[in-house]
Amino acid sequence: MSDDVDAVLAAVGPRLRDLRRRRGATLTAVAETTGIPISTLSRLESGRRKPGLELLLPLARAYQVPIDELVGAPADLDPRVYPKPFTRNGMTVVPLTRKPGGLQAFKHILPAGLTAGREPDPRSHEGYHWLYVLNGRLRVVLGDRDFVLTAGEVAEFDTHLPHWFGNADERPVEFLSILGPQGERVHIKARYRPD
Numbered sequence: 001m002s003d004d005v006d007a008v009l010a011a012v013g014p015r016l017r018d019l020r021r022r023r024g025a026t027l028t029a030v031a032e033t034t035g036i037p038i039s040t041l042s043r044l045e046s047g048r049r050k051p052g053l054e055l056l057l058p059l060a061r062a063y064q065v066p067i068d069e070l071v072g073a074p075a076d077l078d079p080r081v082y083p084k085p086f087t088r089n090g091m092t093v094v095p096l097t098r099k100p101g102g103l104q105a106f107k108h109i110l111p112a113g114l115t116a117g118r119e120p121d122p123r124s125h126e127g128y129h130w131l132y133v134l135n136g137r138l139r140v141v142l143g144d145r146d147f148v149l150t151a152g153e154v155a156e157f158d159t160h161l162p163h164w165f166g167n168a169d170e171r172p173v174e175f176l177s178i179l180g181p182q183g184e185r186v187h188i189k190a191r192y193r194p195d
Helices: 003-022 027-034 038-046 053-063 067-071
Strands: 086-088 091-095 104-110 128-135 137-142 145-150 154-158 163-167 173-180
Touching: 003 038, 003 053, 003 067, 027 038, 027 053, 053 067, 128 137, 128 145, 137 154, 137 173
Parallel strands: none
Antiparallel strands: 086 091, 091 104, 104 173, 128 154, 128 173, 137 145, 137 163
């Protein structure tokens, strides 16, 4: 290996130790979360073990950071997210975040009439969901409730509750969604300022 690669790998251990300590986590807790033995984690942090992808991937997920942060990628990298839209069931989805694990943000675009006449098929899964309607009218089915959100309205819910969304009418609808792991919710901090 080149001297540059050796230097990068040597810096991973102290970076992992610092990240773990800043989070207030023990080696035992990280081992339980990642499935990596405590002895391996200790050797990684002390620099006696070279990190490989099989170790870095679960650690990045556990600490909810990009692998770049674990290996100390140059700070001059372009921080912009270049989303690659994809289509799912006729809906265009644009990822707005690239951080593994943690909260994920998306923009959804439902074309005009996409779900018109379609019977809702509510599904449930692990996580917590937050919706914000940008344009149009979004029909939301949450458990036994069926309602419409309009531009500027927000909904948040535990995704264990069966849910479905679609066009409320023949017009297109655009909305933002933030989806997080179970128990991780969006926190809005606002301060009241009297006139």
